[in-house]
Amino acid sequence: RRERGRKSQGVVVVFAWMSSEERHLKHYIDLYASCGWSSLVCHSQFLNSFFPEKAELLALEILNELLEELRINPVPVVFASFSGGPKACMYKVLQIIRGTYENQRENMDNYRIVRDCVAGHIYDSSPVDFTSDLGTRFVLHPSILRISNPPRFAQWIAKGIASSLDGLFLSRFETQRAEYWQTLYASVIFGAPYLIMCSEDDDLAPCQTICNFAERLRELGADVRLVKWTSSPHVGHYRQHPVDYKGSVIELLQKASTIYLQRTNQRGG
Template structure:
């Protein structure tokens, strides 16, 4: 991605890498300076995905979000091939120009892989005073112009930013700090490198940010250097800087390993539960099939019958069924596979509660279903029993 919004490219992309560092930079740091950080990470076995945001990205939220989505998609392609630990490294205003929008992503794989954060000369706060000293490109400030002209340019930029902050950028500034603090939910350690002599990224602002992260339970290492300028910590303290980066990379690799080990254990546990549920469903289906086969044998011919009370059974047997037929039907009923209708599974399959005692039920065949007679049953009321007795006496 190359354009007015900046550029995104792979600074180093070796095959035997240990992880990926996503570099978020702004126009305040030049490409040749970024190259030294790419080489540092590569010497430690980490690839680098560079996001060099344009000037307006720090002030236009839409441009920052567009670049964040592009970075996430590019990173996701790499992680789908080989999941690995990911460290976000923000330089100067790169945290505002793109990085803060990345924390709003919904990519589960990316969030699971993020295992560390680096802030070099930041995070910076955006105020009108900051704009007057920082937003002007360094090329303009270095040009040989009269002091009055340079002063007018600075005042003009400052007053313009004041007007913008009173309307739109005030809400963006609050969202920016909220997004940075929300990164604690990822559960990754922080490395913050700063200097007391950095006027563009005041130490007090960075110290307050680090304390807020610690108060939220984050693992924060604050490295305060002396005499180094904005974005110049690695240049002035290369050995100490490299040791701090290597320590964070080791933490990130350990956290990534533990995190994915837990995920694999959860997947294995969920897989075993899924197998148990599948077996139970298969058993229920087999029981239902067997039960349906048993029910199809009921009332499929003149000789088939329900098991009725003795008095009714004798009367039905006298109507035409022979002893041999009844024996065969009884053997089929005893040998037929099925389940108990009074069990919990039986009630679930038949959706009824079958009574254990059917004495007193008037069961008779009425009509036919698909050419076959079917039985219906209803319980006699006490009054009907009395009427039947009276009629028999008459």
């Protein structure tokens, strides 16, 4: 579920979309590597979005591996989230390193180095307002399944799972949803810039939801660059608009390096 790159100028922690494989992420990993950054990839499962405990376990796994690398070679860290990646794992990472997750407060000192290294955020086709209905559409969407027409039995299974989740967790779902969005907004405390990319015709990550997210971050004082395309498929922006996408990512990584250097100099002073 994860892989780690070589020592470098920085580390991009990639929170990939559901059902993604290494081959789907190769172009992104290569892009970061061309800027001198290595990657730590987090592959999540569908149920992580509904079971916070599963998301927490995956978050701890990712954080422990990241911590191991940063202790040897402290460098800036950028969190890059795709599609449902924030709900499946990333928001738990944010809670743990901020010390707001009760189960992990005693380990706050262990993750302080990670918190000090966070220097940027990238959202690609993300964040999404996750519900069980949206979860069904995620499972059946061509960009997730990598097939144009999901078989009927797959549709039945996905809808059945969503219906069961509604019955089991309906009372908890709104609470989890509010906690999720509050955590994403609270990430402004890291003082790191945001690059948010979306498309007006993305039916899984509605443009208005993402634009509202970007605007709220700005209101909270964050440095936000919003890149919005008229037509681009879900998690397909790099493929559809390679020049704009690459330029935006390079700019964000450069900002992250500068911010990290400034912090290091301030602490050294």
